[in-house]
Amino acid sequence: MTANRRFKRRVRARAAKTGESYAAALRHFRTTPRGEPMPKNLRLSVAQLEIQPDPGDTAAVRDRGEQIRHLMREAHAARARLLHLPEGALACPSKRVMSSTGPDTIGPADWGRADWPTLAAELRAIAVLAGELRLWTVLGSIHPLTPPRRPHLSLYVISDEGRIATRYDERLLSNTKVSHMYTPGSEPVTFSVDGVRFGCALGMEVAFPEVFLEYERLDVDCVLFSTHGPGTPLNNGPFALQAQALAAANGYWVSYSGTAQDAPNASAGVISPHGDWLTRCPADPLTALATTDLDLDAENHGRPWRRVARSGLYTRYQAPNDPRSLDRAGL
Template sequence: MRLSVAQTTVQPDPADTAALKECGRRIRALMREAREAGARLLHLPEGALSCPDKRIMSTTGPDDIGPADWDRADWTTLAEELQAIAQLAGELRLWTVVGSIHPLTPPRRPHLSLYVVSDHGEVVTRYDERLLSNTKVSHMYTPGSAPITFTVDGVRFGCAMGMEAAYPEIFLEYERLDVDCVLFSTHGPGTPVNNGPFALQAQALAAANSYWVSYAGTAQDAPNAPSGLVTPDGDWLTRCPPEPTAALATADLDLTPENHARRWRRRARSGLYTQFQAPDDPRSTDRASRTA
């Protein structure tokens, strides 16, 4: 199956109606470009539709980071843009995974999420970031609680986001859930943005779990870590240009080779080694001492 992974400029203020509409327009342009490239799925970064800045959102900021003021967010425009994205996904028959914020009933803070939009134009599931940064969980968001998986043309996907590349257990969990590819969307650890470590971790996690990892970062961070697709061997198959502009990288996920490494790791974790383990003979220490 053919996948496109994007990098795009994210906007920091969810109260800026014009900026939200521009983000929606930019996303839809990338959707059309991905479909022209033959993609069945487009993967976008964290906050592609809205990526709130902690200093803009802080009720006590910008110098002192405090609780986020979510009343200022333009939830109506966010919903309208998401609906327009879903409608176009149906028209293009293109699965689209897009980052945004998801409102909860006040006073609960929103989730930071990835919406999974099917090729029928429906939001079929949503991944909410679970392992948040200190600022995110203290002042901004409600953490998610579960992994999600979905299947496109026989390829099974999982989702991760934010700083979750720093937590191997998230990716090992998806290996146990038998995914073929993890879609990892991120924004970066602040200003100046530098996602180089996250991109490196994405490579390591792909190799350690023997599955594909799609890495979607922001255009702002492309000079450090352009978006791209990592093979189950941990190699970059394709990447966007290292320039701070919107771009796509498109490639086919090849699932035909037999994945011997993944099968062996599963066997090794199943208790295989127990049969070979035995308590040491205490006399062996005495013999070693006498020999010395």
């Protein structure tokens, strides 16, 4: 017990010195199951992938599964520990393809047309390969709920043991998605790989800073943002710009995974805690992969300072009773 109290004091002392949370400071003292220090970096691959709009097209679903497995082998060859794929990587249902009122109008989605057995089989095959390659794999697909509830639009997190470790369901949906297509999710999701803590975001959630601030409070090192994107130069580019701004504002990495179709507007890549692109796929409408290292030893003074500022630091410097401060119209 004495040793345990001493260890906790060391962790708290580091947290107080750096402005980190207790959980963040703890990672600097953890070791692997073999007693070795936790790695200080993690190699991440991010992909852009051509998506297909009909989850009822069995051949297309199988082709997407094979494409994903090809990218997994590429990421493994690049010595990545985690592969991040876009929204709808396995199936990205089109609102017009799925509309029960026909492609000329947007109506309630007909989920009876989805080939759920093939989707499940391809997901199992991806999980098996993840275990064989010892590669964490995060990919977008649809997750069925009990009828008549609509499915979730989800990110599956598959561990390097070949199991679904967790799943993130998009929470802040577009009007069409929530009105006609999906059931929204209800909570953030985090997971850790080799001591690096990840959060998940999906779809258009980059337009909601509160989602990313919530992950800062949950002490993530990197947010994996998967999107299909609106798909036009006027609308899709800002998703990438917003991802850059949110990475810098929160002081963590953001992995941006979009579709190959939208790569000319916003190609996939990884953004540093300073808001710079560390790596990026080519801006061509082709399936591609980019790989970089997340270095946890890199200096990041901004994030702990913002935590201190948000803690109420400035209240001691305010002058609430000074008449010159209260006079908003005076010189």
